[in-house]
Structures are given as structure tokens and as C-alpha cells.
Amino acid sequence: MGDRGGGSEGEASEADEGADAPHVGIVVYGDLDARSGGFLYDRRLADHLAARGWTVEVVSLPERSYRRSLLTNLAPGLVDRLERFDVVVEDAYCGPSLFLANRRVGTPVVALVHYLRSAVVGEAVGDRAVRAIERDYLRTADAYVFNSRPTREAVAELCGVDDTGEQPPFPGIVAPPAGDRLGTAPALSGDRLTRDPFRVVAVGNVTPRKGITTLIRGLSLLDDGIDWRLRVVGDVGVAPEHVASLRALADRRGVADRVAFAGRVDDDALREELRSAHLLAVPSRYEPFGIVYLEGMAFGLPAIASANGGASDFVGDHNGALVPPDDAEAVADAVGPLARDRDRLRRLSEGARETFREHPTWEETCGRVRRFLRGIVEGETGEGPDAAVGSGNSHE
Incomplete structure (x- = not known):
């Protein structure tokens, strides 16, 4: 376990928990500080709680x-470790390692749900065994933090009814992640808006789930009058065979000279990529939330986003488009009008910036989760969106 203590002296003035600050365990895979994606949420929450006087330990x-992770449930001492805390926050991605152990834990367990294996389209993760284990894990939690309303709805649908024929309760809150990590740029205007070629950027580790295959196919369907370029920014070493297939696809489609793979870049280089683009497109097979869409919107980029996952909470025809998984024609239909009509692109760019401005910051999101966890520790109940529950464990 890594101990994050109670925050620095400069942060102490913001602490609102006092001497009775709770002791919280945050359960993740691997090293929290070295993870990206959904684990960024876990790291932000851990830092926020520690800065406000909570004793935070990372389990x-x-x-x-996947199969070997099931054995973690039987690891000696795991249940005892979780029993040490006032409340346990578990990244639900770790569910296969916890669904049996949680049944023996008396401490309140909060599942932080930002990814569902069973929701991924086109990958061998939706079979009955995986769905059953994911469902069983989610039913062991006492309360939930969801990254989006679609995630909450997907959990309710997955869990269905329990052995008694009743719909299990899902006490919890929706607390979306923020997209304010990289800074901002104004909405598209002037030369940045009108220059050619039309520049599309895709950001994320280059894996099959990210839908770059669909993106290349969609862009290749655009009429010859549209001069476009695609920059794929993300780690190409995670799935090198897939990257090779993308290069071959671009070659077959006759667009290899329009598609560039920038690889993994630092934040300064990523900011420049976003400033140089007209549009951000990540038509994933499944995107649990899509922080990258918000990060692009902060730079005035409309988003072509996955319709499967949490992006529907904030992406729409006012700031981009939602496209079904593996639908290249939908990508072409979304991109073409923006490349041809720069006034329309400008309006969506302004909508994207407005969406970003209205979206909660990490400080606001983590504060909401902190209040929710405090209520669980204190055994409070309620009906509002920030209501906490403390009605005992449901692990039997």
C-alpha cells in the first residue's frame, strides 16, 4: 500500500475534515501514479482526499x-487489509480480483465505475462468464460512483434482478471526470478555422477499441474535393500488429500519404497537436466516458465520439457528433459537412468550448465524491443526487 498522508501544509487550510478525517483505501491495479485513462480519476481522487486531511492508502x-486475476480473491490477508479502513473505494475494473473477497468484507465498499468489460463491442469480453463475474462484483458494492449516466444505466441493465427477483439497489452519484488537464485555446476562428487541408486528430493508445480502423475507412469515403489529413497521436507500441494493419489499410485505400502516426507525445506536443487541428475524432467501439473529447473541446475542437459509452452525456450535434461503433459511413457523414462548411465548423467549435466551460472541474467532481464518501462513513441516507447511503453491507 502506498500512503499519501494528509496533504501538504499549504493544503491544510482547505481541509474540512478535522481530527476525525476518515481512513480510506483506494483499490487499483498496479502503480496508481504510473497509470493513465480511467486510473487518472482514481489518482485525482486520492490526491484530493489526502489534501483535505483524509488518510489515504492505495491498495x-x-x-x-483475466483468468489469473480471479485468484487474487484468495490472496492471504486481502480481506483483512480492506477491513482496516472506514470506507473502501474500488476501481471497478479490478472487479475480477474482488468479487469473492468483497463478500467477506464488512467495511462499506464503493465501486468507482468508469469501465465495463461487457460493454466493449467487437472484442471477446462479452461472453457469459465475463458478464456474470462483472455482475457479481457490482452486486457486492454498497454504493457507487458512476462516471456518467449511461454508465449508471448500463450497470443497472447488466445487474438486472437478483436471486430474489428484485432489482438490486444502486445508491450512488454520477460524478464525471474533467477535461481541464491540458489548458485551453479559443474557439476556431480566422486562419485556424479556414486553412487547408482539413486536419483531423485522434488521441489515445492505438488499439482496436479506439476505432481508428473505422476512422480511416470513413475519411477515405469523403469526396475528392475535401483535402484532409489525419494525425493519430498515441502509443503505437501497445498493439503493434494492429498499427501495422492500419498502415496497410491506409495504403489499400490510397490515403497513406494523408495518415500520420505521431506516436506517444508529451503534454506540450499534445497541446500543439490540438491547436493545429480542426476536429478531434475517436470513434471507439466503447468509450467509458471520453476525457479526450473534453480535452479537445477545451481547444475548440468539435468531437466525433463513440455512441457506445458515456460521451452521450455531453457530445451532440451542438458540439460534434456521436457515431455507432464500426460505422465508417457515419464517420464520413459527420466529418464531410464540417470540412466543406467552415461556418458550421465554427458554430460547433463554439459549442465545444461552451460545453467545456460548463463541465465540472476535477476539484468540483472530487469534492462531490468526498462529500458522498463522508456521508457513507457517517451512515447518512438521502434521496438527492449527492445523497450518501449507510444502510449496511449487502455482501451476504
Whole structure:
């Protein structure tokens, strides 16, 4: 376990928990500080709680193959470790390693749900065994923090009814992640708006789930009058065979000279990529939330986003478009009008910036989760969106 203590002296003035600040365990795979994606949420929350006087310990579980991860439930001392805390926050991605252990834990367990294996389209993760384990894990939680309303709805649908024929309760809050990590730029205007070629940027580790295959196919369907370029920014070493297939696809489609793979870049270089683009497009097979869409919107980029996942909470025809998984024609239909009509692109760019401005910051999101967790520790109940529950464990 890594101990984050109670925050620095400069942060102490913001602490609102006093001497009775709770002791919270945050359960993740591997090293929290070295993770990206959804684990950024876990890291932000850990830092926020520590800065406000909470004693935060990170319970690091070994990340193994799916089948081997099931054995973690039997690891000596795991249940005792979780029993030490006032409340346990578990990244739900770790569910395969916890669904049996949680049944023996008396401490309130809060599942932080930002990814569902069973929701991924086109990958062998939706079989009955995986769905059953994910459902069983989610039913062991006492309360939930969801990254979006679609995630909450997906959990309710997945869990269905329990053995008694009743819909299990899902006490919790929706607390979306923020997209304010990289800074901002104004909405598209002037030369940045009108220059050619039309520049599309895709950001994320280059894996099959990210839908770059669909993106290249969609862009290749655009009429010859549209001069476009695609920059794919993200780690190409995670799935090198897939990257090779993308290069081959671009070659077959006759667009290899329009598609560039920038690889993994630092934040300064990523900011420049966003400032140089007209549009951000990540038509994933499944995107649990899509922080990258918000990060692009902060730079005035409309988003072509996955319709499967949490992006529907904030992406729409006012700031981009939602496209179904693996639908290249939908990508072409979304991109073409923006490339041809720069006034329309400008309006969506302004809508994107407005969406970003109205979206909660990390400080606001983590503060909401902190209040929710405090209510659980104190055994409070309520009906509002920030209501906490403390009605005892449901692990039997």
C-alpha cells in the first residue's frame, strides 16, 4: 500500500475534515501514479482526499491475465487489509480480483465505475462468464460512483434482478471526470478555422477499441474535393500488429500519404497537436466516458465520439457528433459537412468550448465524491443526487 498522508501544509487550510478525517483505501491495479485513462480519476481522487486531511492508502493489486486475476480473491490477508479502513473505494475494473473477497468484507465498499468489460463491442469480453463475474462484483458494492449516466444505466441493465427477483439497489452519484488537464485555446476562428487541408486528430493508445480502423475507412469515403489529413497521436507500441494493419489499410485505400502516426507525445506536443487541428475524432467501439473529447473541446475542437459509452452525456450535434461503433459511413457523414462548411465548423467549435466551460472541474467532481464518501462513513441516507447511503453491507 502506498500512503499519501494528509496533504501538504499549504493544503491544510482547505481541509474540512478535522481530527476525525476518515481512513480510506483506494483499490487499483498496479502503480496508481504510473497509470493513465480511467486510473487518472482514481489518482485525482486520492490526491484530493489526502489534501483535505483524509488518510489515504492505495491498495495495489497485481494486474494479471483475466483468468489469473480471479485468484487474487484468495490472496492471504486481502480481506483483512480492506477491513482496516472506514470506507473502501474500488476501481471497478479490478472487479475480477474482488468479487469473492468483497463478500467477506464488512467495511462499506464503493465501486468507482468508469469501465465495463461487457460493454466493449467487437472484442471477446462479452461472453457469459465475463458478464456474470462483472455482475457479481457490482452486486457486492454498497454504493457507487458512476462516471456518467449511461454508465449508471448500463450497470443497472447488466445487474438486472437478483436471486430474489428484485432489482438490486444502486445508491450512488454520477460524478464525471474533467477535461481541464491540458489548458485551453479559443474557439476556431480566422486562419485556424479556414486553412487547408482539413486536419483531423485522434488521441489515445492505438488499439482496436479506439476505432481508428473505422476512422480511416470513413475519411477515405469523403469526396475528392475535401483535402484532409489525419494525425493519430498515441502509443503505437501497445498493439503493434494492429498499427501495422492500419498502415496497410491506409495504403489499400490510397490515403497513406494523408495518415500520420505521431506516436506517444508529451503534454506540450499534445497541446500543439490540438491547436493545429480542426476536429478531434475517436470513434471507439466503447468509450467509458471520453476525457479526450473534453480535452479537445477545451481547444475548440468539435468531437466525433463513440455512441457506445458515456460521451452521450455531453457530445451532440451542438458540439460534434456521436457515431455507432464500426460505422465508417457515419464517420464520413459527420466529418464531410464540417470540412466543406467552415461556418458550421465554427458554430460547433463554439459549442465545444461552451460545453467545456460548463463541465465540472476535477476539484468540483472530487469534492462531490468526498462529500458522498463522508456521508457513507457517517451512515447518512438521502434521496438527492449527492445523497450518501449507510444502510449496511449487502455482501451476504
